[in-house]
Amino acid sequence: xxxxxxxxxxxxxxxxxxxxxxxxxxxxxxxxxxxxxxxxxxxxxxxxxxxxxxxxxxxxxxxxxxxxxxxxxxxxxxxxxxxxxxxxxxxxxxxxxxxxxxxxxxxxxxxxxxxxxxxxxxxxxxxxxxxxxxxxxxxxxxxxxxxxxxxxxxxxxxxxxxxxxxxxxxxxxxxxxxxxxxxxxxxxxxxxxxxxxxxxxxxxxxxxxxxxxxxxxxxxxxxxxxxxxxxxxxxxxxxxxxxxxxxxxxxxxxxxxxxxxxxxxxxxxxxxxxxxxxxxxxxxxxxxxxxxxxxxxxxxxxxxxxxxxxxxxxxxxxxxxxxxxxxxxxxxxxxxxxxxxxxxxxxxxxxxxxxxxxxxxxxxxxxxxxxxxxxxxxxxxxxxxxxxxxxxxxxxxxxxxxxxxxxxxxxxxxxxxxxx
Amino acid sequence: xxxxxxxxxxxxxxxxxxxxxxxxxxxxxxxxxxxxxxxxxxxxxxxxxxxxxxxxxxxxxxxxxxxxxxxxxxxxxxxxxxxxxxxxxxxxxxxxxxxxxxxxxxxxxxxxxxxxxxxxxxxxxxxxxxxxxxxxxxxxxxxxxxxxxxxxxxxxxxxxxxxxxxxxxxxxxxxxxxxxxxxxxxxxxxxxxxxxxxxxxxxxxxxxxxxxxxxxxxxxxxxxxxxxxxxxxxxxxxxxxxxxxxxxxxxxxxxxxxxxxxxxxxxxxxxxxxxxxxxxxxxxxxxxxxxxxxxxxxxxxxxxxxxxxxxxxxxxxxxxxxxxxxxxxxxxxxxxxxxxxxxxxxxxxxxxxxxxxxxxxxxxxxxxxxxxxxxxxxxxxxxxxxxxxxxxxxxxxxxxxxxxxxxxxxxxxxxxxxxx
Numbered sequence: 011x012x013x014x015x016x017x018x019x020x021x022x023x024x025x026x027x028x029x030x031x032x033x034x035x036x037x038x039x040x041x042x043x044x045x046x047x048x049x050x051x052x053x054x055x056x057x058x059x060x061x062x063x064x065x066x067x068x069x070x071x072x073x074x075x076x077x078x079x080x081x082x083x084x085x086x087x088x089x090x091x092x093x094x095x096x097x098x099x100x101x102x103x104x105x106x107x108x109x110x111x112x113x114x115x116x117x118x119x120x121x122x123x124x125x126x127x128x129x130x131x132x133x134x135x136x137x138x139x140x141x142x143x144x145x146x147x148x149x150x151x152x153x154x155x156x157x158x159x160x161x162x163x164x165x166x167x168x169x170x171x172x173x174x175x176x177x178x179x180x181x182x183x184x185x186x187x188x189x190x191x192x193x194x195x196x197x198x199x200x201x202x203x204x205x206x207x208x209x210x211x212x213x214x215x216x217x218x219x220x221x222x223x224x225x226x227x228x229x230x231x232x233x234x235x236x237x238x239x240x241x242x243x244x245x246x247x248x249x250x251x252x253x254x255x256x257x258x259x260x261x262x263x264x265x266x267x268x269x270x271x272x273x274x275x276x277x278x279x280x281x282x283x284x285x286x287x288x289x290x291x292x293x294x295x296x297x298x299x300x301x302x303x304x305x306x307x308x309x310x311x312x313x314x315x316x317x318x319x320x321x322x323x324x325x326x327x328x329x330x331x332x333x334x335x336x337x338x339x340x341x342x343x344x345x346x347x348x349x350x351x352x353x354x355x356x357x358x359x360x361x362x363x364x365x366x367x368x369x370x371x372x373x374x375x376x377x378x379x380x381x382x383x384x385x386x387x388x389x390x391x392x393x394x395x396x397x398x399x400x401x402x403x404x405x406x407x408x409x410x411x412x413x414x415x416x417x418x419x420x421x422x423x424x425x426x427x428x429x430x
Numbered sequence: 431x432x433x434x435x436x437x438x439x440x441x442x443x444x445x446x447x448x449x450x451x452x453x454x455x456x457x458x459x460x461x462x463x464x465x466x467x468x469x470x471x472x473x474x475x476x477x478x479x480x481x482x483x484x485x486x487x488x489x490x491x492x493x494x495x496x497x498x499x500x501x502x503x504x505x506x507x508x509x510x511x512x513x514x515x516x517x518x519x520x521x522x523x524x525x526x527x528x529x530x531x532x533x534x535x536x537x538x539x540x541x542x543x544x545x546x547x548x549x550x551x552x553x554x555x556x557x558x559x560x561x562x563x564x565x566x567x568x569x570x571x572x573x574x575x576x577x578x579x580x581x582x583x584x585x586x587x588x589x590x591x592x593x594x595x596x597x598x599x600x601x602x603x604x605x606x607x608x609x610x611x612x613x614x615x616x617x618x619x620x621x622x623x624x625x626x627x628x629x630x631x632x633x634x635x636x637x638x639x640x641x642x643x644x645x646x647x648x649x650x651x652x653x654x655x656x657x658x659x660x661x662x663x664x665x666x667x668x669x670x671x672x673x674x675x676x677x678x679x680x681x682x683x684x685x686x687x688x689x690x691x692x693x694x695x696x697x698x699x700x701x702x703x704x705x706x707x708x709x710x711x712x713x714x715x716x717x718x719x720x721x722x723x724x725x726x727x728x729x730x731x732x733x734x735x736x737x738x739x740x741x742x743x744x745x746x747x748x749x750x751x752x753x754x755x756x757x758x759x760x761x762x763x764x765x766x767x768x769x770x771x772x773x774x775x776x777x778x779x780x781x782x783x784x785x786x787x788x789x790x791x792x793x794x795x796x797x798x799x800x801x802x803x804x805x806x807x808x809x810x811x812x813x814x815x816x817x818x819x820x821x822x823x824x825x826x827x828x829x830x831x832x833x834x835x836x837x838x839x840x841x842x843x844x845x846x847x848x849x850x
Contacts, residue, residue: 385538
């Protein structure tokens with residue numbers, strides 16, 4: 011890595027560390043005033059942000075970015091407004107920092123409890139969508155963390171313009187601008203420098219496609235909160251209400267195809283498969299959903315393509331659905347354990363003990379009973395906002411909100427108490 | 431790495447994964463029966479364990495292991511009994527797995543909450559003390575995790591004999607023996623294989639000296655819960671009760687020198703320094719504690735050695751204490767922030783608002799008011815037992831008990847509920 015990049019990143023890291031110490035101690039009111047000022051700055055700079063975005067879009071068109079990526083990159087006056095509104099909403103959320111819990115006296119005479127504190131300095135590495143700049147910055151600030159944000163080179167101008175607004179908002183509220191630092195370099199070695207910097211980053215949150223997340227996971231010396239695939243399942247149990255099963259299976263696939271909580275494989279108990287498919291098939295056909303079935307599914311669904319091993323493993327994010335008929339709850343749980351990605355899986359059943367077994371035995375970040383997997387979302391869960399959905403097993407699983415960006419330390423009170 | 435080691439470790443990893451799925455679902459009663467059976471097996475095999483330990487001690491004597499390490503390696507009938515008792519105690523602790531919390535209805539009609547679940551497969555890499563084999567195995571089993579244990583080569587026979595007891599205990603309780611696998615190879619590449627195996631290990635807990643922990647941290651592809659140095663401070667504030675300050679400062683240094691919660695630097699507010707030192711010095715002199723002071727301390731303590739920069743950074747684990755006189759709470763907090771290791775730090779004060787500032791602003795895994803830093807311990811905190819003390823910032827800080835070996839997943843209930 012070029013030494014000037016290493017030096018520049020070290021300077022940024024040191025600034026983040028010292029800003030992190032300030033923001034960790036900043037009272038809620040002052041953090042909220044900063045968030046509101048950042049929102050106003052974005053509102054006030056709408057035209058400048060759109061101009062910067064137009065420059066990014068022009069360059070992206072020239073380099074032939076795909077239309078899906080162009081859509082994610084594009085800002086509209088509404089999207090800029092939504093960014094500002096998002097920051098104001100974060101200001102209205104309860105502040106987790108400083109929350110004290112579980113205080114209880116011990117036989118020795120000390121009283122022991124926990125206090126919630128920020129993680130420190132958070133690195134965000136993301137692609138395309140410039141609104142992440144404002145969202146992630148707002149969540150990090152409110153949870154008392156400093157942040158270093160590294161967006162994709164395709165969004166350099168947009169992110170820079172948004173970053174300027176955030177800095178002005180911080181300054182307006184009397185907080186150090188280096189609480190939020192948006193990198194203004196497209197040099198790829200800046201990412202490597204972040205990944206190799208456990209001395210100034212406490213955690214990295216990658217947001218983007220599989221390639222980005224795998225690169226970050228493989229190379230990072232800094233702990234990572236990952237969001238990998240959502241290969242989500244709905245299992246319709248023998249004891250399911252067929253009406254509910256049909257509604258859930260349709261919603262879980264068709265509400266939105268491109269979200270990580272979308273169902274990718276439908277598992278049907280053999281005793282109800284025919285009844286469910288009879289009602290569900292016409293709706294899938296109307297929506298244009300292509301089915302790929304196991305042998306028994308194909309017997310029931312004329313013309314259905316055969317599912318291969320890779321279908322069970324695939325997160326389609328598209329109007330395609332793998333369907334498998336199983337003979338038992340055990341078989342369903344085993345299928346999910348083998349092929350699932352530990353994101354979100356649901357059972358449809360009216361049987362209490364089966365619902366309990368499914369909840370206990372399916373090892374996913376969200377496990378649902380009689381609800382659509384598309385509910386997997388921080389807003390729906392009441393977190394107010396989310397920085398991503400963790401499919402990791404340490405620190406936090408599922409949607410990551412403000413609390414997920416904090417940790418508890420122990421606090422101990424005595425009265426001159428010594429240990430025997 | 432030799433391919434036969436890689437293959438052997440992969441086989442062990444696969445067995446651990448499948449045993450992990452079994453133990454994650456095992457009810458509390460069955461886990462407790464296994465713990466009690468393991469305890470009985472250890473009691474019953476006391477002589478065999480002591481013979482194996484004698485073989486290790488003989489080999490260690492031949493290779494010239496230091497007397498401190500020999501002491502840690504040595505088992506006595508009492509130490510074997512304590513191991514068995516430790517397992518029985520873990521059986522009596524509440525089981526965190528399956529605990530449901532925070533269930534609350536959302537406007538959409540779903541009810542969202544959290545369920546505590548095991549982490550999966552835990553790797554323990556440790557040195558010398560064979561009792562870790564039983565302690566760590568018991569904590570992992572009770573928290574529903576499978577474990578792969580890799581002790582030091584100096585304790586190979588002892589760990590093997592203990593591991594055999596654990597396996598027989600598991601079998602007696604009808605659980606898979608591979609829930610707890612004690613590696614019986616001294617090949618160092620087995621450790622490297624563990625560090626490179628995120629596919630079958632969910633977390634690694636290293637227990638040992640700085641060298642081991644730094645190697646594990648630097649090389650591991652698996653998330654690590656680290657326990658680094660305890661460079662602990664006591665700050666005696668202007669508003670301290672001098673009696674309490676003297677008792678705490680003496681206990682924090684002298685109760686035991688070799689524990690990570692021992693005070694290594696004493697910070698004295700200038701207004702009370704003389705009064706505290708007058709009472710404290712004779713006691714330190716009697717205990718044989720050597721002081722290393724700042725310039726102002728040396729004016730008050732005739733013949734006191736001068737403290738260098740490295741004294742502020744050092745975890746002595748010995749009857750040596752660095753002493754610094756400071757002019758304010760700010761200066762004390764800044765000193766701890768700069769030189770401390772984020773383990774355990776205490777203030778002695780009667781001033782409420784200063785105690786609150788210290789608690790909020792000192793970023794350590796345990797922050798104490800008017801109590802000895804030697805209280806930093808899972809038993810003292812009411813965790814029942816601990817697998818170590820985390821100085822990491824993610825997942826868990828401070829003493830790690832059963833709860834620290836688990837994580838919460840989301841559970842969602844609907845009634846045929848779909849997302850609009």
